[in-house]
Amino acid sequence: MAHKIYLASASPRRKQLLATLDVDFKQFSVDADETPLESESATELVTRLACLKAQTGVNLGYTDRPVLGSDTIVVLDGKALGKPLDKQDGIAMLSALSGRTHQVMTAIAIADSSNVACELVTTEVTFKQLSKQEIENYWASGEPQDKAGSYGIQGLAGQFVTNINGSYFSVVGLPLYETKQLIDKYFRK
Numbered sequence: 001m002a003h004k005i006y007l008a009s010a011s012p013r014r015k016q017l018l019a020t021l022d023v024d025f026k027q028f029s030v031d032a033d034e035t036p037l038e039s040e041s042a043t044e045l046v047t048r049l050a051c052l053k054a055q056t057g058v059n060l061g062y063t064d065r066p067v068l069g070s071d072t073i074v075v076l077d078g079k080a081l082g083k084p085l086d087k088q089d090g091i092a093m094l095s096a097l098s099g100r101t102h103q104v105m106t107a108i109a110i111a112d113s114s115n116v117a118c119e120l121v122t123t124e125v126t127f128k129q130l131s132k133q134e135i136e137n138y139w140a141s142g143e144p145q146d147k148a149g150s151y152g153i154q155g156l157a158g159q160f161v162t163n164i165n166g167s168y169f170s171v172v173g174l175p176l177y178e179t180k181q182l183i184d185k186y187f188r189k
Helices: 012-018 042-059 087-097 132-140 156-162 167-170 176-188
Strands: 003-008 022-030 067-076 079-081 102-113 118-127 161-164
Touching: 003 012, 003 042, 003 176, 012 022, 012 167, 012 176, 022 042, 042 067, 042 118, 042 167, 067 087, 067 176, 079 087, 087 132, 102 167, 102 176, 118 167, 118 176, 132 156, 156 161, 167 176
Parallel strands: 003 022, 003 067
Antiparallel strands: 067 079, 067 102, 102 118, 118 161
16 A cells, blocks of 8 residues: 655656655645755755755644655755856856766655654766857756756756766656655654
8 A cells, every 4th residue: 555645845846756656645835935044054955945845744734644845956066056046047057067067965854743854865967068059048948947056957958967976866856765765764663
């Protein structure tokens, strides 16, 4: 019998990935303040946000089954790159990632009214050297506008990736192996 959970995320990618696991889930969106705290590291930020999203779901009254929250950030030189503010910001991010290796951190958390458990998965991604025209064309596609680091590996930006070390699904937004382990562990307690 499939475990029953909630997914506290509006992401169609997370919904699609979670559907591949043996879980019965209902999806809803949470509005969480994703502003980094002063002197918060990238690891602390992504972990806090995943926990916050799961706990916010519980606080909204989703209490008849555990709530799964997740957050993904792109990290370059220790600095978290969020979703682009505008075209200039997005092009700056893509230019900075060009020809370099960066980290993608995805944290997952499962919460109920008394507990929260969290896992962090870090994957290294290397981009080829991007031309200004490639960056402009990619921005014009509309794909990078709502994505951390201004790219989605599962879409057009996949052609920019020369190497990946870690979980591909974590870069997409939900590390499947670790998510399944976290859910199974919750239900074994």
